[in-house]
Structures are given as C-alpha cells and as structure tokens.
C-alpha cells in the first residue's frame with residue numbers, strides 16, 4: 001500500500017471514531033453533554049480532555065493522541081459540525097502550548113490538567129518601557145526560598161481581569177545582558193499583589209489593562225523552562241501567538257460567519273458593486289485574503305513533508321494589509337453612512353469597529369515593523385538590527 | 401489524474417534546472433536572445449529529448465500525459481533562468497489547442513513531432529486589440545480561406561505551423577496554416593522585452609485547414625493553461641530576483657556596513673517575500689485545480705492571472721531600486737527580468753481583466 005493510501009485509511013478511521021464519540025457524548029440540539037439539560041463547561045471539557053481530543057496532536061502521556069495535523073483538522077471539523085467546544089487547544093491554548101513545549105514534566109503535571117479545562121490566561125509581557133523591545137522588561141522577580149516576589153508594571157494586558165494565571169516575563173538577573181537575565185513564570189492572578197486597571201481602547205472596548213505587581217508571589221515551581229532562560233520560552237509563546245493571528249480569525253465577537261465576504265455584501269448594499277474602479281479594489285482585497293489562505297495551505301503541506309515551513313511567519317504580516325484594507329474599503333463604499341455608528345447601521349458600525357481593530361493585528365503580538373525585521377533576518381538571512389544594549393549588563397541599559 | 405508521480409515530477413524539474421545551468425548560462429542567454437530567432441535550436445532539441453515538450457501530450461500521441469502541476473514547476477525553473485524560447489507558445493498553448501480539440505488526425509500528425517521538438521506550432525489568437533478573448537479575434541474564415549490579421553504573435557517567424565483563431569459566423573474556430581502559404585505576411589513588431597519575437601500577421605485569402613472541434617471554449621481552455629504556465633514563470637522569476645537582490649544586499653557595503661543591514665531595505669525585502677510566496681501559492685494551486693478539474697479552477701486561474709503578474713512586476717521593479725545604479729546598466733541582468741515581467745503582465749490578458757473575472761467568480765459563489 002502506498003503512503004498516501006495508508007494515510008487516507010487512517011484519516012477515515014479518525015473521522016469515524018470522533019463522530020461516534022460525539023454521537024455518544026454530545027447532545028447537538030441542547031448543546032450540552034448527553035443526558036443533561038445544561039452545559040457544565042468544566043465537566044464537558046474534562047470528557048474531551050480525557051478522550052484525547054483537547055490536544056489531539058500531543059503525546060498520549062499528556063492528554064494527546066499523537067495525531068497528525070491533518071487528523072487533528074478532522075477532529076476539529078467533527079466538533080464544529082455539532083458545535084461542540086473543547087478541541088484544538090494544541091493550537092489555540094497559548095498557555096498550555098507553552099507549558100507543553102517548554103515546561104518540565106513536573107510543571108506539565110501540575111498545570112496542564114487544569115489549563116485544558118478552561119482556565120484563562122493572560123500575557124504579562126509588555127511594559128511601559130518595553131514594547132517591541134521585550135528583552136528590556138524591568139519587572140523584577142526575586143527569589144525568596146521556594147517562591148519569587150514580583151514587583152513592577154505590565155501594560156496592554158488583554159483579558160487580565162478574567163485571567164486565572166498570567167504568563168509573566170520578568171527580570172531575575174540584572175548583571176548580565178538583557179536577553180540572559182529573564183525568567184518566564186506562570187503567575188497566579190487572583191492574589192493581593194496583583195492590581196488591575198482597565199484601559200479604554202479605540203474600538204470602544206476595554207479588554208486590555210494595566211497590571212501593577214506589588215510583592216506578588218509565584219512559586220519557584222512555576223518557572224517555565226530554566227531560571228534566566230525566559231527569552232527562549234518567550235520565543236515559543238510568541239511564535240504560537242503570531243501563528244494564530246496569521247490565520248486571521250474574525251476579530252469581531254457576535255457577528256455570524258457568512259458565506260458572502262463582507263466587502264461584497266457592502267458593495268452590493270451600496271450599489272458600488274457596479275463601479276469598475278471599485279471592483280478592481282474589491283478583487284484585490286479578496287485576492288490578498290485568498291493568497292494568505294493558499295500560503296497557509298502550502299505551509300501545512302511543507303510541514304507535513306519536511307517538518308517546518310518559513311511560510312508560517314508571513315501570515316501575520318500579510319493579515320495586516322488584509323484587515324486594514326478591507327475595513328478601509330468598506331468604509332469608503334459606505335460613504336456618508338459610515339459617519340453613523342448605531343444598531344440601525346450595522347455595516348457602518350462594523351466598518352468603524354474593524355478599522356480600529358485592525359491595529360490589534362498590526363501592533364499586537366509584535367508590530368508589522370518587528371515582523372519585517374524577523375522575516376528579513378531569520379528567513380532571508382539579512383544582518384540583524386544593531387542593538388546598542390545587546391551585550392552590556394542590563395543594569396547599565398538606558399530606557400525611555 | 402496525472403500519469404507522473406511527485407518524485408518523477410521533482411526529478412524532471414531537477415534535470416531541467418541542470419540543463420539550464422549548463423546550457424543557458426547568462427552569457428548564452430544573452431547571445432541567444434540577441435540572435436535573430438531569439439532562442440537556441442540545439443538547446444530546444446535537448447529540452448525536447450528530456451520530454452519537457454511532451455508533458456501535455458497524451459501517451460497515445462507519444463507524450464507523457466502529465467498536467468499543469470508538472471508544466472508549472474518547469475516554468476518556475478524557466479522563469480529563474482529566463483529561458484523563454486517558444487515553450488509557452490508551442491509546448492503549452494498550441495499543444496493544448498490540439499490536445500483539447502476533437503481533431504484526431506491533426507493530433508496524430510502534429511503532436512508527436514511537437515513533443516519531440518521537431519515541429520514548432522505557434523498560436524495566433526488575438527488581433528491588435530490584444531484582449532485574447534473571442535471579441536479580440538480579427539481574422540475571418542470564408543470556407544477554408546482566412547482574411548484579416550493577428551497581432552503579438554510570439555515566435556511566428558520560427559513557426560512550422562500556425563494555429564489561427566478565426567471568426568466563423570457567430571463563433572470562433574481554429575485553423576492550421578503553413579507560414580509559407582500565399583497570402584500570409586509576417587511583419588515584425590519590435591518589442592521592449594528582448595526575449596520576445598513578436599509579429600503581426602496579415603492574411604489575405606490564405607488557404608487553411610480547419611481544426612475540428614476547437615471552438616471558443618477550447619481556445620480559452622488552452623489559453624488558461626498558458627496563463628497557469630506563465631504564472632509559474634512569474635513566480636519562479638520573482639523568487640530568483642529576490643534571491644539575487646538579497647545576495648547583492650549582503651555583498652554591497654555603504655557607510656561601512658552591508659546595505660542589507662539597513663532597515664529600509666530589509667523591510668522592502670520582507671514585503672517582497674510575501675509577494676513571492678503568494679505568487680508561488682497562486683501558481684501552484686491554480687495548476688492543481690486545473691489538473692483536478694476543481695470547481696474553483698476558473699477562480700484560481702484568474703487569481704494567478706493577476707496576482708503572479710503583479711508580483712513579478714513589483715518584485716523586479718523594487719529590486720532595481722534596491723540595487724541602485726548597477727541595475728540601471730544593461731550589463732547587469734536585472735533589467736531583463738524586469739522587462740520580461742512587464743511584458744508577461746500584458747501577455748494573454750491584463751491584470752485588470754483577470755481582477756474582473758476573479759470578482760465575477762466570487763459573485764457567482766456568493
């Protein structure tokens with residue numbers, strides 16, 4: 001039998017297995033566990049986890065099934081068909097992925113079981129004086145017996161108020177160059193030393209926050225990777241975050257996914273669909289989105305064939321022109337109606353919202369400029385940016 | 401389904417790349433491009449011996465019975481090396497016109513000779529308007545006599561056979577014409593891109609043989625194959641030009657450091673990589689969709705039609721800027737890629753027309 005045929009049989013088996021499991025366990029009409037009337041989220045996630053579907057590509061030792069990514073997509077598809085939550089956490093659960101990839105067995109045993117049951121995390125990376133230059137964080141973590149005491153300020157922390165834990169990047173050694181003195185922790189968020197103040201965003205939301213850490217405590221056992229080895233751990237976490245952004249899930253809550261692309265829907269509604277110049281721009285926007293999808297498809301093929309793909313690093317940058325471009329085009333087609341912003345004018349409201357939200361992709365998770373630095377250096381092999389502070393003890397680094 | 405395995409496809413690509421590296425060096429490329437025919441007949445023969453001209457020919461006609469996946473990858477290599485010859489015209493478009501027609505006699509007579517590199521068939525499918533659609537055809541058929549003109553016919557002077565689109569009542573049909581026939585006049589059309597050998601052809605009651613079952617749909621399908629092959633060339637050329645540019649950026653020093661360390665240039669290069677990879681994805685997925693007869697084949701072909709053309713123009717144009725003065729000289733090869741990119745962007749249809757067609761496909765689906 002050829003390799004392709006073996007694979008096809010295996011994927012059919014996976015599909016059959018997952019469907020059968022869902023049929024036995026999930027009530028698609030009531031959207032809860034079979035035999036109950038209301039979703040018990042934690043109970044359901046426990047079942048999904050224990051069946052190996054929460055993180056199907058992981059090893060069986062850690063709740064996985066050793067599935068290929070193609071097989072995992074089949075699991076995903078079967079879950080989506082009956083609108084059951086809980087799978088795909090090997091891609092979407094940033095905290096769990098980071099612990100799985102970089103944590104010790106003890107850390108995995110302590111945190112993965114809970115992380116896969118809907119615990120919420122936040123990213124405590126950025127600070128007022130360390131944004132793009134994350135290796136410059138000044139939040140200090142000092143050892144005190146079996147725990148660390150944390151002092152400093154984080155900013156732009158999305159979902160901090162809802163979070164059970166924070167993925168914290170803090171400085172543990174000030175006498176070495178900046179990349180070498182960082183440690184990555186899992187910080188319990190619900191404790192007296194953590195004070196959170198919401199920030200108002202240009203989208204009208206306030207999902208990100210300032211987080212003040214004053215003698216906050218974190219067990220030494222919660223270090224991910226090595227003490228002072230936080231920079232490497234951060235690279236893993238950032239790579240996953242960018243991957244997720246590069247696939248461009250809709251950023252707007254509540255709007256149902258439609259088969260008609262929004263640029264076409266708005267063009268039809270406003271009559272601009274008949275404008276030849278506008279049609280060229282609409283086609284260009286649709287093309288950018290489809291080209292990114294084709295790149296990601298090719299990336300997955302390359303990963304299957306050779307284990308990795310540099311194409312994965314392009315998605316987030318490509319997504320910026322897609323999101324900014326589409327929102328701007330829709331606003332332009334709406335014309336004066338775009339001035340309005342209420343429930344009676346949903347297209348206008350959405351275009352206004354998306355015009356602001358697009359910056360989440362082009363600033364958050366590393367700006368477009370930082371992405372271009374990374375692509376040109378790591379993929380194209382061009383020289384690194386010169387950094388005045390790369391080799392001096394962090395204590396002597398200027399900030400502002 | 402292609403008769404060729406992925407391993408064979410890779411091997412074929414590899415041997416073509418090796419042939420081009422040995423027989424189509426920059427010096428040879430410049431010499432043959434400057435020659436009257438614009439290409440090297442002996443290299444064409446070797447390309448034929450390798451089976452590359454037989455890719456789209458069915459096995460019963462002495463071909464490989466392969467598809468656009470294979471052809472597209474070969475064109476990526478051709479794009480890198482600026483190997484043009486009548487590959488697009490004879491091995492893709494003319495071959496497809498015959499292969500997709502219902503004319504078993506013409507197939508049997510022409511295709512194996514074309515596959516072997518002995519016969520060069522050149523399509524003449526549009527008039528001065530250069531729209532490459534049925535409306536652009538400017539030849540009339542009356543019985544088996546053709547009158548009118550065709551334009552932008554590349555390598556017409558090297559043709560052993562011309563395949564001419566002609567109006568026939570309300571429709572369009574295809575005719576086989578021997579170039580030496582009375583009433584056929586070739587006038588060279590000087591082009592900006594030195595790889596081209598364009599002619600305008602006048603037909604004044606020229607005797608022709610009708611190709612059976614080659615209507616507007618067949619002509620369009622053959623042109624679409626040409627477009628997908630061309631997309632491969634555009635993607636491969638873009639890739640090569642970016643590689644060339646990055647190499648130059650590492651070796652050229654100004655202000656005591658490589659120009660590749662300047663962020664203005666690094667960021668341009670990163671943006672160009674997005675263009676290059678997107679072009680490659682568009683070309684490959686269009687080829688696969690075409691081979692598989694997927695429902696979205698037309699959409700993907702039109703996407704490749706403008707995305708690859710625009711990418712190649714953008715990459716080559718920016719690359720000149722990134723090189724500086726050296727790229728403004730004819731000794732440096734970059735301008736040859738840039739000219740090729742600009743000419744391909746007008747060949748077989750314009751970006752604007754492909755955009756329109758692409759949006760039309762979206763509108764049908766949604």
Ligand SMILES: Cc1cc2nc3c(=O)[nH]c(=O)nc-3n(C[C@H](O)[C@H](O)[C@H](O)COP(=O)(O)OP(=O)(O)OC[C@H]3O[C@@H](n4cnc5c(N)ncnc54)[C@H](O)[C@@H]3O)c2cc1C
Nearest residue numbers: 123124125126131132156157158360363364365366367369
């Ligand atoms: C919606 C949103 C959500 C976010 N959520 C989180 C979160 O949950 N947790 C978290 O830790 N952070 C979060 N961030 C913060 C985000 O990661 C930072 O804003 C981002 O990395 C940029 O840092 P900065 O804002 O300090 O800008 P700066 O780093 O000060 O950059 C300012 C400008 O300078 C440019 N620049 C900086 N350095 C360079 C360079 N080397 N080369 C070229 N240009 C450069 C930047 O591109 C930018 O244009 C979020 C941001 C947004 C917008």
